[in-house]
Amino acid sequence: MFDFGIITKWIHDWLLSFMPMGLATVIECMLVGIFIILLYLVVAVIMIYMERKVCAAFQCRLGPNRVGPWGTIQLVCDVIKMLTKEIISIRSSDKFLYNLAPFIVILASVMAFSCLPFGRGIEVLDFNVGIFFLMASSSIGVVGVLLAGWGSNNKYSLIGAMRSGAQMISYELSASISLLTIILLTDTMQFSEIVMRQEDTWFIFKGHIPAFIAFVIYLIAGNAEVNRGPFDLPEAESELTAGFHTEYSGMHFGLFYVAEFVNLFIIAGVAATIFLGGWMPLHIAGWENFNAVMDFIPSIVWFFGKTLFVVWLLMWMKWTFPRLRIDQILTLEWKYLIPISMLNLLIMTIVVVFKLHF
């Protein structure tokens, strides 16, 4: 299987051949930064296009199909439209917080995005507390949402922000506990290590029952954390018009919009990495030929394939279910998901201690 580490190492050596170490590092950091931001945009566009098409399929519609082949250029047009739209400033808003909020949301999203291992050797932020860092940075997003709700000085926005505060922070708990369940199995928090340890079997198969429960809980909690239906209460368009981003327009709104979709991708990407092996192909012990065939598929295809599959699962959920109510959403978390995931953690401990996993 092709290792992208070869390319990065080659660039590194080439830069070192005519400049000092410090300068080379700076240039590499800038290159990686540009790469991440470009990838972020590409992913956002793919996700929005996918959302439109998937949703259209569920709703007996066609979706965008006029601009470009299969409507693919539509997204580009939308981005241009969004960029050229006026950003309306609200007279009685808290200007500083109001303008700051979308950047905090996008910052949290980009930081979490950089943790994902996209393929063999394509890891941007990869250190021994990777999962911890990802959880920490993605939870900064809630600050942005709260600031947006508060800074807009709009009653709907404030209700939306209060809801998101209650919801996103609660669901962080069960999402973290379900990730912890798998960390028990791997005894590492580094993403690259986690992927490497799934070389024989993916964790969802290796950890069987507790891993599967953790996977389901993670999907529910992750979905709630990124405010997508049926947990889209902070924006709940039929109740609060647009919730916390009611007052945002133009590219400020665009940042929220893009962050929402990429957060979905991140949640799916983490689920794919932790439970479904990340970029690791499907290997079955003993089937050498099969494994060799699987290795021919590039790692990046594996990663995006799995992630988009999980995204599709989440979209399926969103476009089928009605929205929950705020008390129901908190009941679900505190009375069901947290006890179940705690118990699940205990089961996983027993499984690991007695080596009951595959």
Add this chain to the structure above:
Amino acid sequence: MEDIIYIEKEKFHDVALEYRKKGYDFLRSLTGIDWGEDGLGAIYHLENTSTKENIVLKTLTLRREDPHLLSVADIWKGAEFNEREIYDYFGIQFIGHPDMRRLFLREDWVGFPLRKDYDMSLNPLRMSNEETSNDTQFIEVLPDGSVIKHRDLLFDNDEYVINIGPQHPATHGVLRFRVSLEGEIIKKLDVHCGYIHRGIEKMCESLTYPQTLALTDRLDYLGAHQNRHALCMCIEKAMGIEVSERVQYIRTIMDELQRIDSHLLFYSCACMDLGALTAFFYGFRDREKILDIFESTTGGRLIQNYNTIGGVQADIAPDFVSKVKDFIKYLRPTLKEYHDVFTGNVIMQGRTKGVGVLSREDAISFGTTGGTGRASGWACDVRKRHPYAAYDKIQFDEILYTEGDCFARYMVRMKEIEQSLNIIEQLIDNIPEGDIQVKLKPIIKVPEGTYYSAVEGSRGEFGVFLESRGDKHPYRLKFRSTGLPLVSAMNTMCRNAKIADLIAIGATVDYVVPDIDR
């Protein structure tokens, strides 16, 4: 022509209370009238829900400056909004009414438009925004006969009041609620109507009878056919016209198609309000088929202008029967799909069961007819109470639930679609031959008298009250709105519910705003 019992205004409250104790618990309609020299007054249509007896009461005051009548809002809760409407239109102040404000018109409106001596030039088009008033008044009469007005506040200054509407995705039009919140919990709800008020009743007074028909379709646009049916029936009753059997059948079938159309739209919108965006499209996809059927016969899709006085505009299209049959065959299995995708969903049931409960007593007292009343266990179907058109010839069940919550209201409407399909199935093959239009004089004049007739609209009893003085214009034409009792009950249903429940209640109560505002 109905028998009207006249009661002096001083005794009115006591007499009304007596009738209430005799079992007249449902205030069908409350109409204010300006009789000119003979005074300003109101006509009360009452019904005893257990014996189905009807009586009509009348009271009036001769004073034109600062007229007063006694309020019956403490006897029938539904009177509260109707009395506000009369205050708005005629300036009659109701003593003992808890909240004597204008209902539809602006606070700064000059004069009372439905009075016969109203001067239109007093109210030029105002370009300024209306200030939301937080004041209300309560009028009390002292033992010595003098009247004092108490000023009252709607909301305290430290309450967190948010506006839901007039431009809000879940109010299905331009209805506005002012909601006082404590966290997510609704403490008080105040309904503001009138954003789509067109003064249809006032307009009708200067139109000829055939012209008034055109306006009924614009009331409840999801019951366009039924509304017009009611007005045609009322005028036909007044003039003593017998329409042919064929017309009766066609009208019945059209009414039921319209009901299915409305209930499919109800399903779609309820799904969307609860956040199930996909189910929304299913309902709209199938509603389109009904609209196609309408279009081929009537030429209209939403507004059909089909009924006329003494008949219908045109005969049914040649493929009408076959198209309707195909549709029935298509819709039955599709309804099962609806239930699979939405009704059985655990989130949907959690959101609607036990939410927004309206008791049977309250439902009758508010006069919330239609699906809302039947979900509370009140058999209020006009088709059964006072059969009209071809409804006495067919078999169908009146769907009754007893829970009175959102889920019951939803299920009543879903089951009613099936009943409507049954009704159409019984009629569609036996449409008798006959004229589609009775020959009438070119100028229609209705004999003197007062007339009331009602149909079961898509969301309740739609009544037409007509007072004629023998002219070619109605002297007073009042439409009993199906939606006004529904919104008047919102405050009761929403107390201590959450914001999300308000949306669920609004969706399942299924009001249509142009019908409220008229």
